[in-house]
Amino acid sequence: MSSRTVIRGGLVITASDELHADVLVEDGRIAALAASGTPAAEAWTAERTIDATGKYVIPGGVDAHTHMELPFGGTFASDSFETGTRAAAWGGTTTIVDFAVQSVGHSLREGLDAWNAKADGKCAIDYAFHMIVSDVNQDTLKEMDLLVEEGVTSFKQFMAYPGVFYSDDGQILRAMQRSAENGGLIMMHAENGIAIDVLVEQALARGETDPRYHGEVRKALLEAEATHRAIKLAQVAGAPLYVVHVSAQQAVAELTRARDEGLNVFGETCPQYLFLSTDNLAEPDFEGAKYVCSTPLRPKEHQAALWRGLRTNDLQVVSTDHCPFCFVGQKELGRGDFSKIPNGLPGVENRMDLLHQAVVDGHISRRRWIEIACATPARMFGLYPKKGTIAPGADADVVIYDPHAEQIMSAETHHMNVDYSAYEGKRTTGRVETVLSRGELVITEREFTGRAGHGVYTPRSTCQYLL
């Protein structure tokens, strides 16, 4: 039996168009669009009609960078796949790409199996995986080929965190050479972790233990240097490169130069770098710990370069790097030693709203909002046009968005499993009203109507920006 929903009277916004159109959903997919009020649209019948008059009808967000339940610094990110995907849905995101982790001495397969087990039957929305490669050797290189074939087509490496996730330049080059052959995409955490560890040791020896020193030792120049080095290694390997969580204007400059040379180099930034700064890291009474993440927040001056990069397409994607740790009991592990503060911020619920606020503030256009938050992440990671757009044949992952509603972000009202908000008290315009995932109502007029286990694992094809 087929089930049909029609969404009437809204402004449909995709990365390419803004249309006053009704949307017909059939059996979990977009079946058709027709101009609102026309006989073609009026003729549609459906079991369910959603009135979107005065609202936006947008594709569900694709958050290509989350870390549910990530083990880090002796603790775990506080959102499970269940709580984290529910919060994502509340915020208008209908697909996450999370990071499965290979631990040193273990296979990629073991890591992937472990993450599949964590997520299976728990998610409110669809999900996919990237693979963190912590141990490059002959076996893992072979495993990369198999993973690409089965839909895990991107691999994250770290130039930071020596002794944990760190890869040296030789390991990075080998993985890049492999990805040049198998179609995979290397995602790079670009910070010079070896140099940073020296600066950490020196800062602590001087008694500089507060959270703000986290930002001081992780220097913008060391992000730029690593970004430059990653680009050159990718160039030598003939491989594409995606740099995650770019925060420094000097790193944006490296990406801009590489793209001007015609290289397949891509960059992601995150809401925290666009809306927060070292002022937050300097908040007294250890409150700055709430904002400790890596790459770190930068002085406010860097924000203009990030916005410009998003407008000029030198940065293509905004993901959250959602990796929440509660202030009480988790961030507190680093009292008296900033290097022991678990790295990460909550944000999976806030991204679509913050980027809509950027539309209101005049930083980006409405279509660019959808492009950087839905369409491009879907294309970058091989999910388009199933995800990331509203077009016939696409999954009916649709958000009815009220562009006029006001809200105040707060830990009191958010749905992420974390005891603070990085945006506490921030007023924004625009709010998610209703969310469909493959045609099923997950949020219905600001009520959660979804369920754990509705979300399914979604294998991916390779990056769709490569020839």
Ligand SMILES: [Zn+2]
């Ligand atoms: Zn991350």
